[in-house]
Amino acid sequence: MDSDDQSPFGYDAFRRTCPSHTVLEMLASKWVYLVVCALRRGRLRNGELARKLEGITPKMLTQTLRVLERDGLVRREVFPVIPPRVEYELTELGQNLAGLLNQIRSWSEQHAPDIKDARARAEHGRDLVA
Amino acid sequence: MDSDDQSPFGYDAFRRTCPSHTVLEMLASKWVYLVVCALRRGRLRNGELARKLEGITPKMLTQTLRVLERDGLVRREVFPVIPPRVEYELTELGQNLAGLLNQIRSWSEQHAPDIKDARARAEHGRDLVA
DNA sequence: ATATATAGTTACCTCATGGATAGTGATGAC
DNA sequence: GTCATCACTATCCATGAGGTAACTATATAT
Numbered sequence: 001m002d003s004d005d006q007s008p009f010g011y012d013a014f015r016r017t018c019p020s021h022t023v024l025e026m027l028a029s030k031w032v033y034l035v036v037c038a039l040r041r042g043r044l045r046n047g048e049l050a051r052k053l054e055g056i057t058p059k060m061l062t063q064t065l066r067v068l069e070r071d072g073l074v075r076r077e078v079f080p081v082i083p084p085r086v087e088y089e090l091t092e093l094g095q096n097l098a099g100l101l102n103q104i105r106s107w108s109e110q111h112a113p114d115i116k117d118a119r120a121r122a123e124h125g126r127d128l129v130a
Numbered sequence: 131m132d133s134d135d136q137s138p139f140g141y142d143a144f145r146r147t148c149p150s151h152t153v154l155e156m157l158a159s160k161w162v163y164l165v166v167c168a169l170r171r172g173r174l175r176n177g178e179l180a181r182k183l184e185g186i187t188p189k190m191l192t193q194t195l196r197v198l199e200r201d202g203l204v205r206r207e208v209f210p211v212i213p214p215r216v217e218y219e220l221t222e223l224g225q226n227l228a229g230l231l232n233q234i235r236s237w238s239e240q241h242a243p244d245i246k247d248a249r250a251r252a253e254h255g256r257d258l259v260a
Numbered sequence: 261a262t263a264t265a266t267a268g269t270t271a272c273c274t275c276a277t278g279g280a281t282a283g284t285g286a287t288g289a290c
Numbered sequence: 291g292t293c294a295t296c297a298c299t300a301t302c303c304a305t306g307a308g309g310t311a312a313c314t315a316t317a318t319a320t
Contacts, residue, residue: 020231020238022245027157028154030278033154034141046296046298054139054142055142059300086298093248097237107227108152111223115203115223187311189269189310213267214315
């Protein structure tokens, strides 16, 4: 893909026309990555998710799941019983996204050390730079 | 890569130990994607970047470039002349990141339509769902 | 003397994200 | 009657990312 030239520059154009923006915006959300990872192995109930995602509040869990559902990445199934039972699972699209997350993780595992090194060099600053 | 089980759950653990967090955090920044794309074709001066990235303010341009420089993705070269001349270019690591951005764009181009469809379905809501 | 060009700073303000906390509804167990 | 369970929902509030606008320094050109 070398068609970078047609890419919109300027943030407004980027947001309106570049598909990457949609995805990046999702991934920027604090819990999306974790929720998708948690669901990779199969369907889970709300409570199971809440326990698995240590530190998440019910509000953020629901909010995240609603966004994911709206975007077609997660399927929500409600069992009309009492007490309530609700299960969540990745759709095909969601599993596909998990694949992208693997690519990102793979890149990160390869290169995060370089970034950390650069940060360390920048932090200790010029006392080391002759 | 199937080693999802060792992945930290809970946001704090994620942040401290998962390399993906470092990268995702970067990509969440509003201008990083655009700046890296702008520099893909070669080095540019500050003013050239400012003109290319329609809508960016000098503050955000500098801020973004400083972060990228600190993380070893961008090299900054200062020419001691007046008026000042400063050029920026991607490091090898930065070009590598551009590769990841291409993967993300590729995925996005393939699947963003599905996401948009899902959103449209969610918006018009249940009046269409029998 | 004044204007211009370049590459930034600096101070201030706004608004969205997300955290904290408490409340809701329905039913079966005790 | 009331307590527990489960899956939320509602409300308020703090933090920080990012926007706005004005200011800086220096040498050359006029």
